[in-house]
Amino acid sequence: MALYRRGGEKEWWYHFWYHGIHIQQRTNTTDKQEARQKEKNHKAELQLELRSAEPEKNPKFSDFAVQYLAYSKASRPSYGVEYYYIDRTLSPRFGHLRLKQITPFHVEMFKQKRLTDGLKKSSINREIGLLKSMLNRAVKWKQIQASAIRDAELFKLDDEPSDRVLSHAEEEQLIAACEESELRYRAPHLSAIITVALYTGLRRGEILRLRWADINFQKNVLIVKKSKTKAGKGRNVNLNSMLRKKLLALFEQEHGEWIFPSPKRFQVPGQPESHISDVKNAFRRAVSRAGIKPITFHQLRHTFCTRLADAGALMPVIQDLAGHASITMTRRYIHPADERKQQAVEALLGSPKGLEPATEPATETAKSPSGQIVEVANGSRSIS
Numbered sequence: 001m002a003l004y005r006r007g008g009e010k011e012w013w014y015h016f017w018y019h020g021i022h023i024q025q026r027t028n029t030t031d032k033q034e035a036r037q038k039e040k041n042h043k044a045e046l047q048l049e050l051r052s053a054e055p056e057k058n059p060k061f062s063d064f065a066v067q068y069l070a071y072s073k074a075s076r077p078s079y080g081v082e083y084y085y086i087d088r089t090l091s092p093r094f095g096h097l098r099l100k101q102i103t104p105f106h107v108e109m110f111k112q113k114r115l116t117d118g119l120k121k122s123s124i125n126r127e128i129g130l131l132k133s134m135l136n137r138a139v140k141w142k143q144i145q146a147s148a149i150r151d152a153e154l155f156k157l158d159d160e161p162s163d164r165v166l167s168h169a170e171e172e173q174l175i176a177a178c179e180e181s182e183l184r185y186r187a188p189h190l191s192a193i194i195t196v197a198l199y200t201g202l203r204r205g206e207i208l209r210l211r212w213a214d215i216n217f218q219k220n221v222l223i224v225k226k227s228k229t230k231a232g233k234g235r236n237v238n239l240n241s242m243l244r245k246k247l248l249a250l251f252e253q254e255h256g257e258w259i260f261p262s263p264k265r266f267q268v269p270g271q272p273e274s275h276i277s278d279v280k281n282a283f284r285r286a287v288s289r290a291g292i293k294p295i296t297f298h299q300l301r302h303t304f305c306t307r308l309a310d311a312g313a314l315m316p317v318i319q320d321l322a323g324h325a326s327i328t329m330t331r332r333y334i335h336p337a338d339e340r341k342q343q344a345v346e347a348l349l350g351s352p353k354g355l356e357p358a359t360e361p362a363t364e365t366a367k368s369p370s371g372q373i374v375e376v377a378n379g380s381r382s383i384s
Helices: 032-052 061-075 079-094 104-116 121-140 168-178 181-186 190-200 204-208 241-253 280-290 299-310 315-322 327-332 338-349
Strands: 003-005 012-018 021-026 221-224 235-238 373-375 381-383
Touching: 003 032, 012 032, 021 032, 061 079, 061 121, 079 104, 079 121, 104 121, 168 181, 168 190, 168 280, 181 280, 190 204, 190 241, 190 280, 190 299, 235 315, 299 315, 315 327
Parallel strands: none
Antiparallel strands: 003 012, 012 021, 221 235, 373 381
């Protein structure tokens, strides 16, 4: 340590060289340890100033998007959706701009353009949310010092959240539509995917990423390894006898890793088998063919929670099966039918019949024999 006293002074001084500059400073203290600490603090401050003065890279959005997607593919379960948004909407609009050039004005123009394209405000908000997330990531990676669109406004959604749930009759119509020849070709697993959604409550991404190794047929349990909950943990979801039977039948036909593999015509030769990336368009077509009231895929999850509540399941049980972080979120997913609410107020009259379920129970006791995936030497599988 370069500490010294000058002349007859009792106070300590320090000096050192930093990037070719001679630093000399009086410490105003006679305590040698305190003086040594002040020297350390001075050096740390200079290091911090040097890092903050490093020039920004400020790449073009199109170049940064490549880096971001590599990160997303390795770290984020939403990679498929992010790839779609970046490739189809964000890069064509912002690709030629450098990151610091993207301003709230650009975001506002983008919002108006997407509205004229016919998109819903909620969908546009998701695209803008991804754009903001990307620029925040660029700040963390020191590509830019700050994001100009950090406070860019999203659309305010005044519409009440939809309480649409699927009735059992509509479920039959929807499954029947999935079995039509055209849809069977376009999305051969759509009916099974819908059934899994209705009887497990899994999110669309969770369903599409399911592997056969995630099902324990012996215990009738489906294991969700990745979750969107705040805790970031997976969960176990029980299978009822009907769904177990359907999955076993599908298991006898499939021989790969994924429960819902992408059709062979979409597989890349020489690359590992991939799973179906999305069923949004196929699902929308099936709803139209079924002739039922419009419903989104995510509302099948609402249907699952509502049917459990109608069947008398306790709220903590529904929360656990759905993988919600709180009971409050679970309540948002339960939408009692008008008949159910009518029965509730009729119960105030003291009807001897009491309160009867408005819908059929969503689950039934599993009666099928136990089974488990068994790997054998020649690579074939069997159920025992």
